[in-house]
Amino acid sequence: MPEMTLEALAKRVEELERKLAELSNPAPVKDWRSVVGMFDDSEFMQQVIAEAAAIREASRQAAREGRFE
Secondary structure, eight states: OOOOOOOHHHHHHHHHHHHHHHHOOOOOOOGGGGGTTTTTTHHHHHHHHHHHHHHHHHHHHHHHHTOOO
């Protein structure tokens, strides 16, 4: 094995330190919790929620009456 120079050794150590830093600080993982509430102030979303609630209530009422849609 050839003898390693101080400069070559310093480069290897620098590369190892960089790789180690990458492993210790992984990229943040995005998940569904990051979007919770992002449309709370949207008038459109309030309409969507109201329509969905009306559809669910109509479905519940139909089930209570024995009608299945």
